[in-house]
Every structure is written in C-alpha cells, then in structure tokens.
Amino acid sequence: MSIDMLAVHDLGNRAVALLDELAAITDEPGRVTRLYLSPAHRRAADRMAEWMRERGLSVVEDAIGTVRGARAPDEAGPSANKRLLIGSHIDTVIDAGRYDGNLGVVAGLLVVEELARRGTKLPFGLEVLAFGDEEGVRFPTSLSSSAAVSGTYRPEWLDMADRDGVSLRKAIADFGGDPSRIREAAIPKDSVIGYVELHIEQGPVLEHKGDALGVVSSIAGQSRFRISVAGEAGHAGTVPMPLRRDAFAAFAELAVAIERLAREGTGNLVATIGRIELKPGAVNVIPASVEATLDIRAGADAPRLAAIDRIRHEAERIAGRRGVTIRFERFADAPTCPMDDSLQDLLAASVASLGEANRRLPSGAGHDAMAMARSFPSAMLFVRSKAGISHNPAEYSSPSDIGLAVEAMVRFVEKLAETHRA
Template sequence: MSPPDPNSLEPSSPHELGVRAQSLLVVLGSISDDPTHLTRLYLSPSHRRAADFVGDWMRTAGLKTSMDALGTVRGSLDATSPGPNAGRRLLIGSHIDTVTNAGSYDGTAGVVIGILAVDEIRRRGIKLPFGIDVLAFGDEEGVRFPTTLLSSSAIAGTITAEMLLKSDRDGVSVRKALMDFGCDPDKIDEAAYDRDEVLGYLEVHIEQGPVLEHEKLPLGVVTSIAGQTRFKCIVLGEAGHAGTSPMGLRRDALAASAEIMGEIERFAREGREHSLVATVGQLIVSPGAVNVVPARVDFSLDVRAATDQPRLDAIAAIRTAAREIAERRHVAVMIESYHESQTTPCATHLQDGFASGIERLGLPVLRLTSGAGHDGHAVQHLTDVGMLFVRCRGGISHNPKEFAEPDDLGLAVEALVGAIEHLAGHFGGDS
C-alpha cells in the first residue's frame, strides 16, 4: 500500500484518516523476521525494513527525516509561525519493535497516527508556534536484549555506554547490533535532546485493556503510567539421575523455581487493590533432559502497580520468600533487577490537550491509568508526558488477535490534531 500522495493537500475526514492508518499498519504488520508470525525485534533486519518504510512515510508527510545513534527514526517539522517557542519542539512518538508472535497495533499505531496527524496539520494549513518531531523508537518491548527503552532513554540523555555491552541469546551485543543496523554507537550523546528545547511528549497507543470497550468509548486520556520493575532470576541446584536421586535429597532447581513462582502469584493476587501484577514470561531449564534433575533455571520476572510503594513492597516480599525457599531446598537463588521505572504521571496540561481534542469530536472524556509500560517512562526524565488511549477489541494485546477499528484510529488522529492545536494556543505566548 502506497503512502498518501504528497501533492494532495486536501483535508481528510476521520474515516479517511482511519482507512489510511489501517493501510499503513497492514504494511508494517507484514514486516517480520519470522515467516509464520509477526516478530520484529529491536535492531533486527525486519526492524531495519520497518524503519525504512516509516522514514518514507514521514518524508511523504512533509517531515525531514534522520536516524539517531540508537536507531530511532525522526521526522521533523519546523514551526510555521513566529513566537518565543519557535525554536522548541513538541515530541510525538511510539515504537516499531514488537514482542514475539505479536499483533500489528502495539506501538506502531502511535507512530502511524503521529505521522498522519502532522500530515493533516500540513493539509489544513494549521500554523504552529513550535516545531514537531515524530519519533519511531525501538527496544520498547525489551525482548531481544536484557534491556528496555534504550531508544527513548537515549533522547532523554539517560543511556550509558555500558548499557550497549548487554548481549542477546546469540552473544550479539547491543553495540554490535547497532553497528550492523547502520548506526554509530559512539554518538549516543548526540541522540539526547536539550531539556530547554522540548515542550512535551505525546504518545497515542492502543489501550491494551478492556476499559474503553466496556465503556463503549473509542478514546481515553491517560492519567499515569504504572511503575514497573524487571528482573533476571537464576536458581542453581545440582543435576542428578532422575531414577536414582531420592526426592528428599534432591537439589531440584526447577521445583524450587516453581514454588517461588507460586509465591509470586500469591503476592500479586493479594495486591489487586493496587493494580499489582507480577508475570514470569520466560523460562529456561538446564540441562533440559527428561531423565535429569534440573540443575539450573533462568526465568524473568515483571512486577507492576499503579503506584510505587505497593510494587516495592511486593518485590521485598518476593525476595524474602525466595530466600526462604532456597534455604529449605538447598539451592541458591539470585534475583537481579535490570530495569526499573517509577510511576509516570501524565502532565495536566497535556491531559487537557487530549481532552480538548476528544471533546471537539463530541465525545465524553474518560480518564484512566495505563497498566502497561511505554516509552513515556523514559521520556519523563526529559520532559512532561501526555498519552491518549485507543480502544482495542477485547482489550487483547501482545497477541496476533490485537485489533483496533479503522474509525477509532481515525478519531485518534483527529484527537491528536486537536491536542496539538490546543497546545499551540497554550504555548503560543509563552516566554
């Protein structure tokens, strides 16, 4: 599917915008490193192909494009009216990497909607007292490397050279992957924005939950993004013969891990009033033979909550329980944090911008919390963050069944345009 005709400057209806968004998402949904399902990991060949398509669509929308040292595709539009903020920029972004066996809307919808919103501003001749940068990040999902949010951390200036030494399961470091991708990892400092040049960050994202569908609303304004911590967990026991090792004398790493995971689930269920969730999503058992007592288990742990203290309390309880189980079962346990994000509040004036965009569509404004993590976790260290949710079918995400109606996508483009216009008024007279 071809991007919009750059010579046509006719404004589009919400329905037309939704159809265009869907067509572009179909293209991105076809770009995968696995022929049987959508898997587009950070700095993979499919990420490179997707980045090239996004860059083309940005140029078609009238944006000047570039790629920074962490592989973020940037499309820039300069201010079109004079004023004290003409040299500053409003950032709009999301990510184009995916989980394994992914859907076609998580992250990518926000990138496409950002491009179409800027294109629509150009078509309508809307004057802006600030510039806009549309950003297509990678590494939001944190699947390939034991890292997450590297791209968005880079623009916030919080990434370090040591982070690039992390390696994937094949032993390829982030640094080597960046070089293969066509980036220069020695220029990571140049990826950072100066705090004074940025006015704020906006992101549009499918909800990844059922609230909007339940309320029969296409859009919602996010009030905060839940804090989260990710861990690499290792349990070390001793291998033994499955037939000759008595049950009471075993140092079974998998049995100990299973008990620890049971405690993780119990703590999470007890914290439901705080929207506490805990997930073990990866598991590696060694040596992995049917007739050998497991000697080592590696597993991931992801803990999130709507506010920080319940999350931290649950982590402390999990560590204590893991130590007690390890001592009783005569195994060793290590729980190492490799990513932590505090709860990210969304700035009131950016929430109001999205609310204004929704209201002018004649829709009620629903405000809700995001349980999923987003690039805003990293960008909050640079500037204020605002977020708009789009209804998704069944609240399903990280799944091939992920889906958002084209008309809802079109309304999201309109709401983003409205938010940008609202902020143009807000920042037009600032000094």
C-alpha cells in the same frame, strides 16, 4: 466542536492502510517480525522516511537509527525555538501484531497531514519520531533509541550482543548508524514542549469499560527477580512425605501465595511467574532445585514495594517449615513513571471534545514515553484493544477507534498551540 464521523472513519482507514503496508515489511515471510537493526527494520525506516518527506517533513536518521521528521513553526513568537515531539517505535516482537508501536508513528504522520489540510498554524515546531528499540527482543536492551533522544543512553549497552554474538555497536554500524555519535542524538531539554505517544492499550480495561480512548496517568513501575529454591533430591518411592525437602512443592506454595498477595494489593498490582525450571527433572526423583522468574508491577511504587516485602516474608515462612532455602535476586527495577499533569489534562479535554468519557488509567506495559519522561514532559493516549490482546497476530483496534484517537491527537496539538499563543 462538532464531529464529522465520516472524516473520523477516513482517518482510521488511512492509518490502517499505512499499518498494513508496514506489516508487509518483515524478516520472516508469513508473520510480522521486525527486530531492531534487522534488514526489515532498515527497509521500514527507509519507507518511513519516504512517508515523512511526502508530508513535507525535513527528515534525518540519527546515529542509532531513529527516523526523525521535522516541521518548522509557522509563527514567530516565544515558542518558535521549541518543538512538540510525537512518536513511538517501529520494531516488533517475533510473530507480532501490526499495531503495537507502529500506530503511534503512523498517527504522527496523519497529525501532520491533517494540520496541513486544515491550514492549522503552529507557534512551535513539530517532530515525528520513529524509534527502533522499544521491544528489547534482539539485544538485552530496551528503550535505547528513545534513551538516546532523551540524553540518557548508557554507553555500556554498545558492548551487549545478540544470540549470534553480534554486538550492538557493530549492528548499529552495519545499519548505517554511528555508535561514536550517539550523544548527538539527544534533543536539548529546553527546546522541547513535550512528548506525546498514541498506543494501543494492550489490555482489556477500555473494552471492559466501553470506552474507545483513555489518557494514561502513569506507566507502571516494575521489579524483576530470579527465585532460587534449594531442597534435596530423593527417591520418589522411598522418602515419606513428612521427611521430604521438595523444592518444587515449596515453590508451588510460594506461587499461590504470590498470586494471593497480588490480588489483595492496590494500585493495579500484578505479579507474574513467567519461567520455571526444576532439577533434576526425572519422573522418579524428588525435585532438588527450582529456578524461576517473578515480575511485579503496579501503577505506583508503594504497593509494588509493599508486595515485595510481603512475598519475601511468605518465602521465609515456607522455607522454614519445609526445610528448604529460598533466595531472591533482583535483576531489573524501574520506578513508576507518572505522566505530565498538564499534558494529561489537554489530552483529556481533546478526548472529551469527541464525546468520549474522561477515562484515566495506568499502563502496565513499558513504553518509549518512559525514557522520554526522564527529560521531557510526556503524555500518552491509549486506544481500545480487542480482548486486550497484544504481542500476537490477533492484536486489533478498529479503524473507527483509531480514527477517534488520531482526531484526538490533532485536537490536542491545536489546543497546545492555543496555550502557547496566550
């Protein structure tokens, strides 16, 4: 299939125009901040509904704030009672970029627009989803919107509150939703062909390899821990070095060991110490305690779990030699989420038809596709991110790369339609 690069560039420019308009909808003038169920989220959801209607979609907003635009099948047949889901999220982090999440929803709109323009008939329905709680910034939840759609929402989340003490239950009601009807947001498993999400990579791999697009093989499993190191405070000038039980020195040694073990690991293993606090925190006092966090991720479960065991072993060795205690408290754990093989292959074929390399790569970040994959066959397509920057105003993917990604999504839907006519 030939490629009309002018048409591809036009697709990218149309996407960017919509992204720019969304970026102007913010809770903080001068920067993009659109938290779940905030006033800006309300305005963005309303604008998204308008865009969906303009493209001929039938629009509803479910009980938890997900905007859903549906296109009916064009043909009778065995798949006429099924649908393909395309989506991502429209909430952001604080002081965000304009591509993360939003691109996936905008791409869904352009896929619908292009299918109509090209006169493409589908033997199944198509639904575009604009989720609202992927980032998990306002409330101590994440992926709750997509969890509701996949039927995996946890009711106890409703009692969680933001920093101002507003419960999720109240915020949903204030937004116009209905916490008592969240179960009704679930889509029956047997009615879904699959879910596909376009997303910026948020990492440097595609740029490093010189590829515009990549098919996601899996979403990394992750484990998070609180690390507590207990030593003994003492006078900075009077306690000899061999007699110290310095909690920070012990933690520093552990931190270096964690970095080394991550570098030695397999499966795209990464480990991050994101927060650290030491006490008593005086310039002339030996630190008595350290509290820190550890985030470990990998593209498969085995290397992540093996790394955790090795880190614990190193911690025991360091603690014994330095006369301190080191404890680990696991507070989050998610297994690796593989993407559906057949949908991956269709995405790869669509990318290859554009003359792009067949690049498969894991995602180190979490996405709505994780929640959707609990119930539906799911797939993701990554588009190249400049310098791998994300969650930052400098986040950028070029219009030409975005145009290629949207064109790949259109071709994916067309190829999927062919398989359901066979």
